[in-house]
Amino acid sequence: MPELPEVETIAAILRQGGPDSPALIGKEILGCAVLWERTLAAPTPAEFTHRIIGQQIVAIGRRGKYLLAALSRDHLIFHLRMSGDLALERDDAPLSPHHRLTLHLEGGWRLAFQDPRKFGRAWLVSDPQEVLAGLGPEPLDEQLTSQELFERLRRQSRRLKSLLLDQTFLAGIGNIYADEILHAAGLHPLTPSNRLTSLDAERLWRSMRQVLNEAIVRNGSSIDWVYRGGDFQNYFRVYRRTGLPCFTCGAPVQRILVGQRGTHFCPVCQPVPASPMT
DNA sequence: CACGAGACCTGTTCGC
DNA sequence: TGCGAACAGGTCTCGT
Numbered sequence: 001m002p003e004l005p006e007v008e009t010i011a012a013i014l015r016q017g018g019p020d021s022p023a024l025i026g027k028e029i030l031g032c033a034v035l036w037e038r039t040l041a042a043p044t045p046a047e048f049t050h051r052i053i054g055q056q057i058v059a060i061g062r063r064g065k066y067l068l069a070a071l072s073r074d075h076l077i078f079h080l081r082m083s084g085d086l087a088l089e090r091d092d093a094p095l096s097p098h099h100r101l102t103l104h105l106e107g108g109w110r111l112a113f114q115d116p117r118k119f120g121r122a123w124l125v126s127d128p129q130e131v132l133a134g135l136g137p138e139p140l141d142e143q144l145t146s147q148e149l150f151e152r153l154r155r156q157s158r159r160l161k162s163l164l165l166d167q168t169f170l171a172g173i174g175n176i177y178a179d180e181i182l183h184a185a186g187l188h189p190l191t192p193s194n195r196l197t198s199l200d201a202e203r204l205w206r207s208m209r210q211v212l213n214e215a216i217v218r219n220g221s222s223i224d225w226v227y228r229g230g231d232f233q234n235y236f237r238v239y240r241r242t243g244l245p246c247f248t249c250g251a252p253v254q255r256i257l258v259g260q261r262g263t264h265f266c267p268v269c270q271p272v273p274a275s276p277m278t
Numbered sequence: 279c280a281c282g283a284g285a286c287c288t289g290t291t292c293g294c
Numbered sequence: 295t296g297c298g299a300a301c302a303g304g305t306c307t308c309g310t
Contacts, residue, residue, distance in 0.1 A: 002303060002304085003303060003304095038286090065303095065304080079304080079305090080304090081304045082287085082288095082302070082304055082305095083287090083288080083289090083302085083303080098288090115288095116288050116289065117286085117287045117288050117289080118286075118288075119286065119287065119288095119304065119305080120304095156279085156280085157280080158279095158280070158281095159280090159281095162280085162281085167305085174303055174304070175302090175303060175304085176303060177303095221303080223302090224289085224290070224302070239303095259281075260282075260283080261304095277280090277281095280310105281309105282310085283307105283308090283309085284307090284308085284309105285305105285307085286304105286305095286306090288302100289301105289302090290300105290301085290302085291300085291302100292298105292299080292300070292301090293297105293298095293300095294296105294298095294299105
């Protein structure tokens with residue numbers, strides 16, 4: 001579940017509180033349990049526990065697909081990868097087999113990191129840049145103009161789909177939104193990035209903003225067994241719609257592999273470019 | 279430089 | 295019905 005819109009949704013729930021949980025801000029961390037050691041990217045479980053106890057949660061934020069919690073002295077950072085989830089729960093609720101890290105807070109609450117596939121990671125660092133330094137710009141940053149996107153696209157010769165997934169190029173886009181953005185822009189996923197015209201780049205820029213903003217308004221996408229209350233999955237135009245008619249032209253949606261990732265597109269609305277990168 | 283393959287993991291769905 | 299294969303929202307490392 002966790003691309004930019006989903007992480008943004010989780011951050012908002014933790015920051016403001018949800019239907020059955022209060023806001024996290026201001027709560028003190030009284031204890032913690034590391035239930036799957038590899039979840040902790042840094043530091044070691046012993047140092048993590050020692051260092052985090054007694055700190056207060058000061059702010060919640062997001063950068064790319066990372067969820068950021070500013071503490072009184074350090075920064076706690078999560079990457080949810082494929083199946084991670086963060087929620088505030090009653091501390092006396094039973095643990096599921098998928099709980100990987102729990103932080104026990106004042107007031108009988110716990111911040112729980114659940115992650116069936118165990119790919120997710122957490123860091124406790126004094127400077128967030130230790131984790132975030134390599135990330136590209138935020139796709140929704142007002143500073144990122146279509147002209148600048150055009151110039152960045154021109155600098156390398158990559159398949160568009162792969163470039164959108166590259167977190168050093170743009171931070172936060174994943175497999176769902178890459179496909180949806182390319183469809184909205186009418187661009188084939190195998191188009192070489194340096195062959196786009198400035199008009200193509202402008203359409204890509206607009207589509208990226210439109211798709212991500214709409215997904216955020218809809219609280220992200222909920223598919224498979226993970227459900228967060230988002231409903232953008234009901235508005236997918238190509239993602240996981242292989243063989244179904246394109247909503248724009250009726251042609252069946254195609255699925256190919258690009259860089260080992262399932263890639264969905266409409267062969268009519270997103271015609272193969274003159275020189276696709278096969 | 280850009281790409282493919284494999285690794286890390288578990289759970290669900292698909293196809294025979 | 296059962297069972298193995300394929301697939302899944304991500305990223306890293308290695309070899310070509």
